[in-house]
Amino acid sequence: MGANDRISMVAVFIDEHIKEELTILQLSAWAGYSPGYFTRCFKRKFGISPMEYVKQRKLLTAAKEIAKGRLILDAALDYGWETHSGFTKSFTSVFGYSPVLLRAFYVRDASVKGDRQLMEAYIKTTQRYLKPEELWQILRLTLKENKTEYDNARLRRIYELAEVLHEGENRKSGEEYITHPLNVAIILADMGTDENTVCAGLLHDVWQGEYKEKIAEDAGPVICEILLSYEEFERTHVSSDDRGALVALSDRLHNMRTIEFVDPATWKRRAEDTLRLFSPIASKCADFRLRSELDELSIKFL
Structure with a gap:
């Protein structure tokens, strides 16, 4: 199997283990290459480093779940981020907008479909004259x-x-x-x-x-x-x-x-x-x- 095919197989491996903590040592060992050579081959094929690719795939998979109604923090924790703010920062740097907007699109679509059980019809309101x-x-x-x-x-x-x-x-x-x-x-x-x-x-x-x-x-x-x-x-x-x-x-x-x-x-x-x-x-x-x-x-x- 040539280097190009091995790198393609690594990409498949990443998707199959996307919720796990993946390291450059683990990925290069799985491909059967040294970390340095593996990184060069991967970057030549995909244009970015292996760990940047992993981050982007994790964010993309999390984005799909948020777009289907998953809470932002739940998705963030599943894909390796420890905080809401850290995930939001990474997400915005890759996609150019906040994950809050994806969540809003889900709410909008649920409302258009009349699916009120999957969403609250109104944003939370409070009683008057509360202290x-x-x-x-x-x-x-x-x-x-x-x-x-x-x-x-x-x-x-x-x-x-x-x-x-x-x-x-x-x-x-x-x-x-x-x-x-x-x-x-x-x-x-x-x-x-x-x-x-x-x-x-x-x-x-x-x-x-x-x-x-x-x-x-x-x-x-x-x-x-x-x-x-x-x-x-x-x-x-x-x-x-x-x-x-x-x-x-x-x-x-x-x-x-x-x-x-x-x-x-x-x-x-x-x-x-x-x-x-x-x-x-x-x-x-x-x-x-x-x-x-x-x-x-x-x-x-x-």
Whole structure:
């Protein structure tokens, strides 16, 4: 058997053992070559290194499962990633978009087919006038239900930072203002976004004010990157990072859910803006449930 055929057989072996931990030593030994010679032969045939090929095949197989409705973290763990965020980073680097969007496409397709048993018809909502601490517990429960990995101490620190920066503010409903970013974070968590995006949801309404420097210091560069893309989306309705768009869309959804507390003179304008700008974007880059609810709320208040 020639080298070319041996390398082809290795590719088949990789697919047959795709959920296992595969190493260059194992693959080269199976082919009967030294690691160096095997790597050169493999790269000549496939154009990439053996381990890069393994990573891409694992991601592709995981993507197929997510597209069929599997939870992101479950697929990530099966194919060798230890964290939701690590898998998302690898996935995005290969495919150019977040695995959250694949999950959203599944939800959209299930909705179009009327398959409501395989999906919830609406994104999680909360009762009015819950205390911030009650909403905090719902946020944690939602992350747990979606098997989203997160650092409880870090998330709590970000929540408490948002709470301090919103201290003394109230919504038109009379509720403490912090209840709004908590609800935005719950929506993001229910859509399966990662911990950093949820944290950005908690901080989105204080990012554009005087607190940018403090947030940058306390929250770190990844959350700030998402908040910058959120700011870009709010300004232009285009974002270089889909996580920023998801924060903006979740913010709009909660605002539409509580629109009756706003001056009725603004209902039509806000509802029209939602139908014209936000709903089409929601259908392209987010959860179908989000588009559906935005449309229903807009039509109701028009």
